[in-house]
Amino acid sequence: MEAACLDTGGHHxxxxxxxxxxxxxxxxxxxKGGSGKRPIWPKRPSKANKGKVNLFTVGVDAAKEAIYARLKKSDAGAGAMHFPLDRDAQYFEQLTAERIRTRYVKGFPQRFWWKPDGRRNEALDCRVYAYAALHGLLSMGLNLNKRVEVLPPTPVNRKPASNATPVTVPMTASPRRRRMAISSNYV
Structure with a gap:
Protein backbone atom coordinates (compact mmCIF):
# COMPACT_ATOMS: atom_id res chain seq x y z
CA MET A 1 0.00 0.00 0.00
CA GLU A 2 1.46 3.32 -1.06
CA ALA A 3 -1.09 5.66 0.57
CA ALA A 4 -4.59 5.79 2.01
CA CYS A 5 -7.16 8.49 2.64
CA LEU A 6 -9.39 8.21 5.69
CA ASP A 7 -12.63 10.20 5.61
CA THR A 8 -12.85 12.03 8.93
CA GLY A 9 -16.46 13.10 8.49
CA GLY A 10 -19.22 11.29 10.28
CA HIS A 11 -19.74 10.17 13.85
CA HIS A 12 -16.15 9.33 14.85
CA LYS A 32 -12.65 15.49 4.23
CA GLY A 33 -14.60 16.05 1.06
CA GLY A 34 -15.12 19.53 -0.25
CA SER A 35 -17.50 20.44 -3.05
CA GLY A 36 -17.21 23.24 -5.55
CA LYS A 37 -14.27 24.30 -7.64
CA ARG A 38 -11.43 22.74 -5.70
CA PRO A 39 -8.42 20.79 -6.90
CA ILE A 40 -8.57 17.05 -6.26
CA TRP A 41 -5.63 17.34 -3.84
CA PRO A 42 -4.88 20.60 -1.99
CA LYS A 43 -1.48 22.25 -2.10
CA ARG A 44 -1.21 21.98 1.67
CA PRO A 45 -3.26 20.58 4.52
CA SER A 46 -5.10 22.49 7.21
CA LYS A 47 -4.34 22.05 10.90
CA ALA A 48 -7.40 24.06 11.98
CA ASN A 49 -9.22 21.09 13.50
CA LYS A 50 -9.78 19.65 16.96
CA GLY A 51 -7.25 16.87 16.43
CA LYS A 52 -4.48 19.25 15.22
CA VAL A 53 -3.88 16.73 12.46
CA ASN A 54 -2.93 17.54 8.88
CA LEU A 55 -6.36 17.54 7.24
CA PHE A 56 -6.57 17.47 3.45
CA THR A 57 -9.75 18.79 1.85
CA VAL A 58 -10.34 16.72 -1.27
CA GLY A 59 -12.10 18.26 -4.27
CA VAL A 60 -14.73 15.55 -4.64
CA ASP A 61 -16.52 17.26 -7.54
CA ALA A 62 -13.35 17.36 -9.63
CA ALA A 63 -12.50 13.76 -8.70
CA LYS A 64 -15.98 12.51 -9.63
CA GLU A 65 -15.85 14.33 -12.96
CA ALA A 66 -12.47 12.73 -13.73
CA ILE A 67 -13.72 9.27 -12.74
CA TYR A 68 -16.89 9.53 -14.81
CA ALA A 69 -14.86 10.77 -17.80
CA ARG A 70 -12.56 7.76 -17.50
CA LEU A 71 -15.53 5.40 -17.19
CA LYS A 72 -16.70 6.58 -20.62
CA LYS A 73 -13.54 5.25 -22.28
CA SER A 74 -14.32 1.95 -23.92
CA ASP A 75 -10.78 0.92 -24.88
CA ALA A 76 -8.33 -0.44 -22.33
CA GLY A 77 -5.11 1.45 -21.85
CA ALA A 78 -4.00 4.85 -20.70
CA GLY A 79 -6.76 6.91 -19.12
CA ALA A 80 -9.24 4.03 -18.89
CA MET A 81 -10.51 2.47 -15.70
CA HIS A 82 -9.47 -1.11 -15.05
CA PHE A 83 -11.27 -3.34 -12.55
CA PRO A 84 -10.60 -6.71 -10.94
CA LEU A 85 -12.64 -9.57 -12.37
CA ASP A 86 -14.48 -10.17 -9.08
CA ARG A 87 -16.51 -6.94 -9.24
CA ASP A 88 -20.26 -7.61 -9.50
CA ALA A 89 -23.13 -5.53 -10.90
CA GLN A 90 -23.87 -4.00 -7.48
CA TYR A 91 -20.37 -2.52 -7.37
CA PHE A 92 -20.89 -0.77 -10.71
CA GLU A 93 -24.36 0.43 -9.65
CA GLN A 94 -22.72 2.08 -6.63
CA LEU A 95 -19.90 3.46 -8.77
CA THR A 96 -22.40 5.17 -11.10
CA ALA A 97 -25.06 6.05 -8.51
CA GLU A 98 -24.65 9.83 -8.70
CA ARG A 99 -25.63 12.25 -11.45
CA ILE A 100 -24.77 15.86 -12.24
CA ARG A 101 -27.69 18.20 -11.78
CA THR A 102 -28.07 21.96 -12.19
CA ARG A 103 -29.94 24.27 -9.87
CA TYR A 104 -30.31 28.01 -10.14
CA VAL A 105 -29.33 30.24 -7.25
CA LYS A 106 -30.23 33.90 -7.73
CA GLY A 107 -30.46 33.26 -11.45
CA PHE A 108 -27.04 31.62 -11.76
CA PRO A 109 -26.63 27.93 -12.58
CA GLN A 110 -24.82 25.75 -10.06
CA ARG A 111 -23.86 22.18 -10.85
CA PHE A 112 -23.96 19.60 -8.08
CA TRP A 113 -23.77 15.83 -7.65
CA TRP A 114 -27.11 14.24 -6.82
CA LYS A 115 -27.75 10.74 -5.49
CA PRO A 116 -31.27 9.33 -5.69
CA ASP A 117 -32.78 8.31 -2.36
CA GLY A 118 -32.01 4.77 -1.37
CA ARG A 119 -29.08 4.36 -3.78
CA ARG A 120 -25.75 3.33 -2.30
CA ASN A 121 -22.58 5.05 -3.47
CA GLU A 122 -19.81 3.58 -1.31
CA ALA A 123 -17.90 2.30 -4.35
CA LEU A 124 -17.81 5.81 -5.81
CA ASP A 125 -16.68 7.29 -2.49
CA CYS A 126 -13.89 4.72 -2.23
CA ARG A 127 -12.82 5.37 -5.81
CA VAL A 128 -12.79 9.14 -5.19
CA TYR A 129 -10.63 8.75 -2.10
CA ALA A 130 -8.27 6.30 -3.81
CA TYR A 131 -7.96 8.76 -6.70
CA ALA A 132 -7.26 11.52 -4.16
CA ALA A 133 -4.54 9.35 -2.57
CA LEU A 134 -2.96 8.96 -6.01
CA HIS A 135 -2.99 12.73 -6.41
CA GLY A 136 -1.42 13.05 -2.97
CA LEU A 137 1.38 10.73 -4.07
CA LEU A 138 1.79 12.66 -7.32
CA SER A 139 2.12 15.89 -5.32
CA MET A 140 4.94 14.21 -3.36
CA GLY A 141 6.79 13.41 -6.59
CA LEU A 142 5.59 9.90 -7.48
CA ASN A 143 6.60 9.19 -11.06
CA LEU A 144 4.34 6.57 -12.61
CA ASN A 145 6.50 6.38 -15.73
CA LYS A 146 9.40 5.10 -13.62
CA ARG A 147 7.09 2.46 -12.16
CA VAL A 148 6.16 1.27 -15.65
CA GLU A 149 9.83 0.98 -16.61
CA VAL A 150 10.32 -1.84 -14.07
CA LEU A 151 7.58 -3.93 -15.69
CA PRO A 152 8.71 -6.74 -17.97
CA PRO A 153 8.04 -6.18 -21.68
CA THR A 154 4.62 -7.34 -22.81
CA PRO A 155 4.77 -10.16 -25.38
CA VAL A 156 4.03 -8.60 -28.76
CA ASN A 157 3.65 -11.51 -31.17
CA ARG A 158 1.83 -13.90 -28.88
CA LYS A 159 -1.95 -14.00 -28.81
CA PRO A 160 -3.84 -14.44 -25.56
CA ALA A 161 -5.31 -17.87 -24.97
CA SER A 162 -8.89 -18.10 -26.21
CA ASN A 163 -10.19 -18.67 -22.69
CA ALA A 164 -7.93 -16.05 -21.06
CA THR A 165 -9.48 -13.03 -19.44
CA PRO A 166 -7.33 -9.89 -19.43
CA VAL A 167 -6.18 -8.93 -15.96
CA THR A 168 -5.24 -5.40 -14.99
CA VAL A 169 -2.98 -5.21 -11.98
CA PRO A 170 -2.67 -1.95 -10.02
CA MET A 171 0.63 -0.12 -10.25
CA THR A 172 0.99 -0.50 -6.49
CA ALA A 173 1.24 -4.27 -6.87
CA SER A 174 4.69 -5.78 -6.51
CA PRO A 175 6.70 -6.26 -9.72
CA ARG A 176 6.47 -10.05 -9.20
CA ARG A 177 2.66 -9.93 -8.99
CA ARG A 178 2.47 -7.77 -12.13
CA ARG A 179 4.72 -10.19 -14.04
CA MET A 180 2.63 -13.16 -12.90
CA ALA A 181 -0.63 -11.49 -13.95
CA ILE A 182 0.73 -10.50 -17.34
CA SER A 183 2.21 -13.93 -18.06
CA SER A 184 -0.93 -15.76 -16.90
CA ASN A 185 -2.85 -14.22 -19.82
CA TYR A 186 -0.68 -16.02 -22.35
CA VAL A 187 -0.28 -19.72 -23.05
Missing amino acids: TLAAYAFCKGRERKRIWAI
Whole structure:
Protein backbone atom coordinates (compact mmCIF):
# COMPACT_ATOMS: atom_id res chain seq x y z
CA MET A 1 0.00 0.00 0.00
CA GLU A 2 1.46 3.32 -1.06
CA ALA A 3 -1.09 5.66 0.57
CA ALA A 4 -4.59 5.79 2.01
CA CYS A 5 -7.16 8.49 2.64
CA LEU A 6 -9.39 8.21 5.69
CA ASP A 7 -12.63 10.20 5.61
CA THR A 8 -12.85 12.03 8.93
CA GLY A 9 -16.46 13.10 8.49
CA GLY A 10 -19.22 11.29 10.28
CA HIS A 11 -19.74 10.17 13.85
CA HIS A 12 -16.15 9.33 14.85
CA THR A 13 -14.17 12.35 13.69
CA LEU A 14 -11.85 12.55 16.70
CA ALA A 15 -11.08 8.83 16.55
CA ALA A 16 -10.28 9.20 12.84
CA TYR A 17 -7.98 12.14 13.61
CA ALA A 18 -6.20 10.11 16.32
CA PHE A 19 -5.77 7.15 13.98
CA CYS A 20 -4.23 9.28 11.22
CA LYS A 21 -2.04 11.44 13.45
CA GLY A 22 0.41 8.65 14.24
CA ARG A 23 0.44 7.34 10.69
CA GLU A 24 1.05 10.41 8.52
CA ARG A 25 4.61 9.29 7.74
CA LYS A 26 3.14 6.07 6.38
CA ARG A 27 0.98 8.23 4.08
CA ILE A 28 -2.30 7.53 5.82
CA TRP A 29 -3.95 10.90 5.43
CA ALA A 30 -6.94 12.44 7.19
CA ILE A 31 -9.28 13.91 4.61
CA LYS A 32 -12.65 15.49 4.23
CA GLY A 33 -14.60 16.05 1.06
CA GLY A 34 -15.12 19.53 -0.25
CA SER A 35 -17.50 20.44 -3.05
CA GLY A 36 -17.21 23.24 -5.55
CA LYS A 37 -14.27 24.30 -7.64
CA ARG A 38 -11.43 22.74 -5.70
CA PRO A 39 -8.42 20.79 -6.90
CA ILE A 40 -8.57 17.05 -6.26
CA TRP A 41 -5.63 17.34 -3.84
CA PRO A 42 -4.88 20.60 -1.99
CA LYS A 43 -1.48 22.25 -2.10
CA ARG A 44 -1.21 21.98 1.67
CA PRO A 45 -3.26 20.58 4.52
CA SER A 46 -5.10 22.49 7.21
CA LYS A 47 -4.34 22.05 10.90
CA ALA A 48 -7.40 24.06 11.98
CA ASN A 49 -9.22 21.09 13.50
CA LYS A 50 -9.78 19.65 16.96
CA GLY A 51 -7.25 16.87 16.43
CA LYS A 52 -4.48 19.25 15.22
CA VAL A 53 -3.88 16.73 12.46
CA ASN A 54 -2.93 17.54 8.88
CA LEU A 55 -6.36 17.54 7.24
CA PHE A 56 -6.57 17.47 3.45
CA THR A 57 -9.75 18.79 1.85
CA VAL A 58 -10.34 16.72 -1.27
CA GLY A 59 -12.10 18.26 -4.27
CA VAL A 60 -14.73 15.55 -4.64
CA ASP A 61 -16.52 17.26 -7.54
CA ALA A 62 -13.35 17.36 -9.63
CA ALA A 63 -12.50 13.76 -8.70
CA LYS A 64 -15.98 12.51 -9.63
CA GLU A 65 -15.85 14.33 -12.96
CA ALA A 66 -12.47 12.73 -13.73
CA ILE A 67 -13.72 9.27 -12.74
CA TYR A 68 -16.89 9.53 -14.81
CA ALA A 69 -14.86 10.77 -17.80
CA ARG A 70 -12.56 7.76 -17.50
CA LEU A 71 -15.53 5.40 -17.19
CA LYS A 72 -16.70 6.58 -20.62
CA LYS A 73 -13.54 5.25 -22.28
CA SER A 74 -14.32 1.95 -23.92
CA ASP A 75 -10.78 0.92 -24.88
CA ALA A 76 -8.33 -0.44 -22.33
CA GLY A 77 -5.11 1.45 -21.85
CA ALA A 78 -4.00 4.85 -20.70
CA GLY A 79 -6.76 6.91 -19.12
CA ALA A 80 -9.24 4.03 -18.89
CA MET A 81 -10.51 2.47 -15.70
CA HIS A 82 -9.47 -1.11 -15.05
CA PHE A 83 -11.27 -3.34 -12.55
CA PRO A 84 -10.60 -6.71 -10.94
CA LEU A 85 -12.64 -9.57 -12.37
CA ASP A 86 -14.48 -10.17 -9.08
CA ARG A 87 -16.51 -6.94 -9.24
CA ASP A 88 -20.26 -7.61 -9.50
CA ALA A 89 -23.13 -5.53 -10.90
CA GLN A 90 -23.87 -4.00 -7.48
CA TYR A 91 -20.37 -2.52 -7.37
CA PHE A 92 -20.89 -0.77 -10.71
CA GLU A 93 -24.36 0.43 -9.65
CA GLN A 94 -22.72 2.08 -6.63
CA LEU A 95 -19.90 3.46 -8.77
CA THR A 96 -22.40 5.17 -11.10
CA ALA A 97 -25.06 6.05 -8.51
CA GLU A 98 -24.65 9.83 -8.70
CA ARG A 99 -25.63 12.25 -11.45
CA ILE A 100 -24.77 15.86 -12.24
CA ARG A 101 -27.69 18.20 -11.78
CA THR A 102 -28.07 21.96 -12.19
CA ARG A 103 -29.94 24.27 -9.87
CA TYR A 104 -30.31 28.01 -10.14
CA VAL A 105 -29.33 30.24 -7.25
CA LYS A 106 -30.23 33.90 -7.73
CA GLY A 107 -30.46 33.26 -11.45
CA PHE A 108 -27.04 31.62 -11.76
CA PRO A 109 -26.63 27.93 -12.58
CA GLN A 110 -24.82 25.75 -10.06
CA ARG A 111 -23.86 22.18 -10.85
CA PHE A 112 -23.96 19.60 -8.08
CA TRP A 113 -23.77 15.83 -7.65
CA TRP A 114 -27.11 14.24 -6.82
CA LYS A 115 -27.75 10.74 -5.49
CA PRO A 116 -31.27 9.33 -5.69
CA ASP A 117 -32.78 8.31 -2.36
CA GLY A 118 -32.01 4.77 -1.37
CA ARG A 119 -29.08 4.36 -3.78
CA ARG A 120 -25.75 3.33 -2.30
CA ASN A 121 -22.58 5.05 -3.47
CA GLU A 122 -19.81 3.58 -1.31
CA ALA A 123 -17.90 2.30 -4.35
CA LEU A 124 -17.81 5.81 -5.81
CA ASP A 125 -16.68 7.29 -2.49
CA CYS A 126 -13.89 4.72 -2.23
CA ARG A 127 -12.82 5.37 -5.81
CA VAL A 128 -12.79 9.14 -5.19
CA TYR A 129 -10.63 8.75 -2.10
CA ALA A 130 -8.27 6.30 -3.81
CA TYR A 131 -7.96 8.76 -6.70
CA ALA A 132 -7.26 11.52 -4.16
CA ALA A 133 -4.54 9.35 -2.57
CA LEU A 134 -2.96 8.96 -6.01
CA HIS A 135 -2.99 12.73 -6.41
CA GLY A 136 -1.42 13.05 -2.97
CA LEU A 137 1.38 10.73 -4.07
CA LEU A 138 1.79 12.66 -7.32
CA SER A 139 2.12 15.89 -5.32
CA MET A 140 4.94 14.21 -3.36
CA GLY A 141 6.79 13.41 -6.59
CA LEU A 142 5.59 9.90 -7.48
CA ASN A 143 6.60 9.19 -11.06
CA LEU A 144 4.34 6.57 -12.61
CA ASN A 145 6.50 6.38 -15.73
CA LYS A 146 9.40 5.10 -13.62
CA ARG A 147 7.09 2.46 -12.16
CA VAL A 148 6.16 1.27 -15.65
CA GLU A 149 9.83 0.98 -16.61
CA VAL A 150 10.32 -1.84 -14.07
CA LEU A 151 7.58 -3.93 -15.69
CA PRO A 152 8.71 -6.74 -17.97
CA PRO A 153 8.04 -6.18 -21.68
CA THR A 154 4.62 -7.34 -22.81
CA PRO A 155 4.77 -10.16 -25.38
CA VAL A 156 4.03 -8.60 -28.76
CA ASN A 157 3.65 -11.51 -31.17
CA ARG A 158 1.83 -13.90 -28.88
CA LYS A 159 -1.95 -14.00 -28.81
CA PRO A 160 -3.84 -14.44 -25.56
CA ALA A 161 -5.31 -17.87 -24.97
CA SER A 162 -8.89 -18.10 -26.21
CA ASN A 163 -10.19 -18.67 -22.69
CA ALA A 164 -7.93 -16.05 -21.06
CA THR A 165 -9.48 -13.03 -19.44
CA PRO A 166 -7.33 -9.89 -19.43
CA VAL A 167 -6.18 -8.93 -15.96
CA THR A 168 -5.24 -5.40 -14.99
CA VAL A 169 -2.98 -5.21 -11.98
CA PRO A 170 -2.67 -1.95 -10.02
CA MET A 171 0.63 -0.12 -10.25
CA THR A 172 0.99 -0.50 -6.49
CA ALA A 173 1.24 -4.27 -6.87
CA SER A 174 4.69 -5.78 -6.51
CA PRO A 175 6.70 -6.26 -9.72
CA ARG A 176 6.47 -10.05 -9.20
CA ARG A 177 2.66 -9.93 -8.99
CA ARG A 178 2.47 -7.77 -12.13
CA ARG A 179 4.72 -10.19 -14.04
CA MET A 180 2.63 -13.16 -12.90
CA ALA A 181 -0.63 -11.49 -13.95
CA ILE A 182 0.73 -10.50 -17.34
CA SER A 183 2.21 -13.93 -18.06
CA SER A 184 -0.93 -15.76 -16.90
CA ASN A 185 -2.85 -14.22 -19.82
CA TYR A 186 -0.68 -16.02 -22.35
CA VAL A 187 -0.28 -19.72 -23.05
